Amino acid sequence: MRTIVWTYQASQSREHDSFAPLGHLHGKWIEDPQEKLRLLVAPQQQIEFAAKGESVWLRFKKGDWPMPADDLELKHGVILLHHDKSMIRGYELIPQAVNVLDYSSSDASRYREMLQDVKDIRSRESLVQIAGKWIGVYAEAGKxxxxxxxxxxxxxxxxxxxxxxxxxxxxxxxxxxxxxxxxxxxxxxxxxxxxxxxxxxxxxxxxxxxxxxxxxxxxxxxxxxxxxxxxxxxxxxxxxxxxxxxxxxxxxxxxxxxxxxxxxxxxxxxxxxxxxxxxxxxxxxxxxxxxxxxxxxxxxxxxxxxxxxxxxxxxxxxxxxxxxxxxxxxxxxxxxxxxxxxxxxxxxxxxxxxxxxxxxxxxxxxxxxxxxxxxxxxxxxxxxxxxxxx
Amino acid sequence: MSRTVLLISYEPLVHRLKEHIERQYQKTVDYLLLPRSFFDEAPRYKIDEYVRYYEEICRYLEGVSPTSLRNFMVIVTSWVNFQNFEDWNPLLHYEENRERHYPPEVLLSWLVLTYPEIRWIFLNHAFSRHKGGRFKLHSLPPDMDLTDIFQPTSCIPLFDPCGLRNAIRENIVSRLQHDGRAATAEIPRRKLFAAAIDEEVNYAYMNAYTAYRFGYRAWAINTWQMLHSVFGHPGKKFAVVFEDLYLNFPDKPHQSSFPETQTEDNDATDQEIRLSNLTRRDTLLPAFQNVQHRVLVTVGPRAREQEGDIWNNNMTYLKSLKGKSRILFKPFAGIFDLWKGAGLFERERKGWHFFRKKPRQADDFDWPPSRSDRREGSDPHSAPGKLLIIAQRLIKRAVKILHETETVPDAIHAAVLALEAKELLASRTPTTAMEALAVQHQAEISAESMFYGIEYNLNVKDRFRDIAREVASIGYWFRPASYKKSTINARLTIVESLANRFRELNQFEEEHYCLAEARRLRFDFWLRQKWYHRPAWPFVKYTDFLLRSLWNLFAAVVLWLIVFAGVYCWGKHGIAGFDNIYNAFTESTAFFFTLEQVSEPGEALLFGSKNYWNLLLAVQGLVSFSTLGLFLTHFYMIISRK
Incomplete structure (x- = not known):
């Protein structure tokens, strides 16, 4: 099962405007057995990376939105889609096994289209679909x-x-x-x-x-x-x-x-x-x-x-x-x-x-x-x- | 034409390639080494290295003469993506912490924009000899088959015939700034094609440049090989074509190569094929049948009976074609006249200038960006820094070429560089944009003046209007309160620089027109400087009118003679009877030219009043003195200059 954590910068007005309406879907693991993935959307201010024992974990912090109680162990099969990871505390600890995809406004039309797609999300199902699409786009760029x-x-x-x-x-x-x-x-x-x-x-x-x-x-x-x-x-x-x-x-x-x-x-x-x-x-x-x-x-x-x-x-x-x-x-x-x-x-x-x-x-x-x-x-x-x- | 080749590659490929080219194709080859890691695309997360390579390559190319650069071929053994132009983004910038790799196309796009006259060639894994492709002239296949690259060709990349620079511009325009607004949406793109076909290089350059200037990507063709390569297949569509009627290429093939076009008047197969017959020309070169606007540039029908028949047949054939056609007789009076003569001017349809005509530009070629067209939310910033650097380099090169101009292609070369700089700035960064505009116009008039195929007197009126339009667009970025003064000042500077250039080129009449225009602008500027200058408007305008030309002065003198004669009639002699009118006219004229009244003391009355009479004499004296004074000064100026 793939685990996708999709974060955004709430301080960026355009991203905030696109993601904020999804508030009711923030901080909850959304599972899709058919696609074999689970997905979480969170603002970057409410996550951080920390070492615990021999592993590195994604920790959730209190903030505007409720977050899961349990931390997430970062290992193979985890995909992070984020904007500017250096804004996330502990980013240097992210293990190599984790697939890290980043987006930015310097991605020009691709960035605009992504934010527009996010704005058009109406349900959990379409959130999963859109997330899958943009994971694919950024992974395709890497490929x-x-x-x-x-x-x-x-x-x-x-x-x-x-x-x-x-x-x-x-x-x-x-x-x-x-x-x-x-x-x-x-x-x-x-x-x-x-x-x-x-x-x-x-x-x-x-x-x-x-x-x-x-x-x-x-x-x-x-x-x-x-x-x-x-x-x-x-x-x-x-x-x-x-x-x-x-x-x-x-x-x-x-x-x-x-x-x-x-x-x-x-x-x-x-x-x-x-x-x-x-x-x-x-x-x-x-x-x-x-x-x-x-x-x-x-x-x-x-x-x-x-x-x-x-x-x-x-x-x-x-x-x-x-x-x-x-x-x-x-x-x-x-x-x-x-x-x-x-x-x-x-x-x-x-x-x-x-x-x-x-x-x-x-x-x-x-x-x-x-x-x-x-x-x-x-x-x-x-x-x-x-x-x-x- | 023989080209010099520059290889930009790594060891040992560069030496092997150099020896192979020198041996096989007898070309002069030089090389520049870059690290192998660049060609293997080792990840680069900082742009600094590319900047260093760019400076190094530019330093080398700046040591090459402009004439040589136009014949330069640079082979960069770097793989490029011609299918997806996203990587060709000269403005690409990633935040360092994203650790994103800068593709080599970023560096290559800087080079292509900075040196538009060079035929740049890159490794293209989507290219093969059989597939060809849009960027065939810029591609080297994976198997390093150089045959097509070194086929004798007179490809002139200066006017972007393949569209490489245009594709890079498209990519620039689609880039967003961080705030999501289009930073550079006003950079014009050229979507339509034109061609200029003439065995004389000067005509090919001049006509192709004119088409390029007004929004077309242009093929400048002066050999049969190039003509056949471009027009030999029906697929390509051309919006405008300037073609010489009597084409006589040095590499024209024999009739035997094209037996299907043999006719009774030319059935000898050992004779060279004749292209003056348009029906035959269009059969041999099917792309001519898709030309929307065809302009035949010619000296006219020739005296021999046989040629006369060909002329008549051609006229009949042209009438039968779907597209428009025009005949343009050499010589013409410059770039604007060429475009006007080709039927490519249109009404301005704007305010006071509704009936005035201006050059019609290609569809979708939006230039200059007008104040009303500035899009809502348009980025208020000046041109992006990287484009400014490229533009400044282009301007510097253009100025250097202008100082050393010896031929028409040299001047056109400088004009293109300045034009590219101006368009990349998209009328932002006003000072540099104005500089580019000034250099462009100077280069154009240099080309026109040196060109023997152009009339003695050049058309400068349309040029002044063009300058006014462009300056109005650039002036948008000035402070609104001083917009009018700043634009007048800018136009004045440009026109004066043109006057200087005309003087250097011994073009007296054109210099005079420029000085007259400069004077008019100076007067306009003076009127706007202070509020209390405004009442002087009629006098300033009158003086300007007089100084524009001797004919204006002559007309003014005649008009004043008639006006004063009328006043004399009305107030002194009476308006009834020819004798009265004649006496009034002679008396008025005598005083006008001698400033001595011929009336007897008792008759010196106007409407029965001596005071009115004295006042009339004073006014008439003032007008006569100033008008005749200006007339003599102007006349002397003309005599002394000639």
Whole structure:
């Protein structure tokens, strides 16, 4: 059962004018079994927060309106919708488990609409409905902010790679060998750095996994360490950082991990597979194999040979775009559930990889995402769907 | 036109992007670094950091010349929300204890408003090449495909064709102050579109600016590529379009690209497509069929028979169209004349000025805010501080550009900056608003004076009326007791600054008109200064009338000659008979010009009285002396200036 405490500043004339007519509903717990919530409306002057034992409690004070006799323990499931919590004594004690939503006149039209809705309340039922609506609106704003942060942090990880791949292909297409060599040398040098400090394609993908699932990724199983330099979004500065998965669980209040729809597709697209509450790398993942192969190609003794060989294998559609062709092959592997063994081995052999890629060229298509940029666009679209779904 | 690119981003993206653009698109690229945390949208609960970034970016851009800025493209690798403009609020302010994050769009909106001439480009996750979208020209897709960004284009963002600045204004207007009243509801918004199409850049700028000034978001188009991109699809609706009849773009395609429009007179596929035939033009560019008011700007029909046929066909075609159309012949006498000639003036319908005409503005473009339109409960405060800072920066930049103006686009550029400043202030903060108004008008007359496509004598009368209207609106914020004097004083200052500017531009007649207007205002001001000045009103007004022009003086002289001749007739010679009238006229005229009476001593009587006669001579002498004196002075002034 959710517990909502909706407070207002009686000293603010507009709020007083809107809430005062609800006086007969002040200070009483209004329960709605259907919505599974209970709600209390109170002026902020008549509440305060105080520690009692190991918990923090919401205490009610005497004032213009009668208040409940019993204090309310602040814990998970309690939602505070208030105006300027710093006006409430003891606000600094509010535990992180409590969902704190605040409104203010600086919310412009949203604030005006809320006060108008309050003025229009005529019954207990409509009070519950209006409260639910505005909890939703302010929670939605928080949701929008969190998802926006995650989306932008994730997409930013791949912007440089988008440019690098375009540069390599353009220079290859124009046969500007010396400039291409210079670029590849530059990339090889910057990607040689140990993985935890690197901004190589694979390192970025690892960071992306961390943004998605944080410590829930089975880092030990896939032989990696979680990155230490990724800022995960947080709802407020004093709240802990949360990866997307943890935030989704908390937001939806699910005990079990959500496995359906947009989330599942996002996980699949990212190259992970979810088993219970843990995530591990998908062996046939196109994106994981692609960034791995790309790194190997750039770091190889002679990347030109690799580009030449890929171009030679490519059909008419991919002639002149060896990296797009590489994506195509690895996408074929994923579509047909064929692990590219050469990329999984610790001791890497270019000949072995060449043979596997050559074998894949004979397969039928069925590919949905044509290239790396298509993957980035698909990722972007997935975040849209996720936003709609939750 | 080749653009310079500024990247605002973080390492290592900025260097990769810089090298890629330089290599692939041969552009000059510079960059500014901001912390990565800004682009990853790490929560910011204080606005101070954004202020620092804003100052840093402005410092860089202030070092760039105005001509270069008009060709500048700034790519900021920050994600923005173009679907919901709530975040684009330059006035956003949260109480610190709310710990609310300021989205990056707050900083970006300051930059877009401060530098309207720059093509700002941001990462837009709702954009793709195939979807396009309203802000296509300001968007970079998630896959960093720069093809569309660097396609050869002559996009001119100065007149807000995509509506980015307009959307930010809409957001500002919807903001409430703490007391719930609309602080800035009077900032005008532009909801309708216009276009100015001419291969000559000066005409494109001048016509687009005129449309923008009177309330339209305007596309200034001077290439085929841009024209096709904007008018090639039937969806867009334009309220007003200024189009050159004989378009001859440098990038005009060949006929073979458009076989469906081949006709007998142009069936050679290797020839360039001809757009002077309006029927063909409208077939190629279907959006022309949705234009409500079409103005063809042309030098007129040409002498060759073939061109004459095209002209006649065009006239027939225009008559058949649903929307209104007008032909406007070059040259015209400035911005107001252009609008008048386009049939876009309307009656003022106000008091004494019922039949007087004024420029008609776009629908829903409320400018200037009139005293009677001030909404009930309107916020009494001056313009919000952040907007004032932006406005002051715009004015400072406009003044600097004006001092270095060399071309018509430079002057138009300055005019737009001043116009933006004035509108953001919404006629509040009167001193700064007046300054913006003065700079705007100075920039406009500079543009008009430098423009060879404009008549020798500019229309300043409508300009004075425009100034009077705007000053009346700004003056609302003056103390009511001194409202009239303050507004006259303000108009006087502006008109005198225009006179100075005309003098610098060697526009003698216009300077003279400004001085005459300034004199009239000075007289008005003097009359209102003290109560005992009021009786002098007729004399002051008479003197003002005389000094306005030589024709007025000449007319006054003729009128006095007739009046005094009449008095001579009536009081001395008699009104019957041509001889009497002739004698009266000659005697009166002789005295008027020589101040020596020609009457014999015995005949020097008026209504039989010598005293009346002496009085008449005194009055006539005074009038003659003052009028002829002014006439000579005025004449000498004209001769000595020319």
């Amino acid at each position: 929008h902010y969190m998802l926006r942060q995650v989306r932008h942090t994730a997409l930013n990880l791949f912007l440089t790679l988008c440019i690098d791949i375009r540069s390599i292909q353009n220079l290859w297409h124009k046969r500007e060998s010396s400039r291409l060599k210079k670029l590849l040398d530059q990339l090889a040098q910057s990607w040689q750095v140990p993985l935890s400090f690197s901004r190589s394609p694979y390192a970025q993908l690892i960071r992306f996994w961390y943004v998605l699932a944080g410590q829930k990724v089975h880092w030990e199983k896939i032989g990696l360490t979680p990155p230490a330099d990724v800022f995960l979004p947080r709802e407020k500065w004093y709240k802990p950082e949360k990866d997307l998965y943890s935030w989704l669980l908390a937001y939806r209040g699910h005990a079990m991990p959500p496995e359906e729809g947009a989330w599942e597709q996002l996980v699949d697209l990212s190259g992970l597979v979810q088993v219970g509450e843990k995530f591990t790398k998908k062996k046939t993942s196109c994106i994981a194999n692609f960034v791995g192969a790309l790194e190997l190609l750039v770091k190889s003794p002679d990347p030109h040979i690799w580009l030449r060989d890929l171009d030679a294998l490519a059909g008419r559609k991919h002639k002149g775009t060896p990296l797009t062709f590489l994506w195509y092959l690895l996408a074929l592997a994923e579509t047909n559930q064929i692990p590219v063994a050469a990329l999984q081995k610790k001791k890497f052999s270019y000949d072995h990889l060449h043979q596997e890629l050559a074998r894949l060229t004979g397969m039928n298509s069925g590919i949905v995402i044509d290239d790396f940029w298509g993957w980035v666009n698909a990722l972007n679209a997935m975040f849209d769907e996720l936003h709609q779904a939750i």
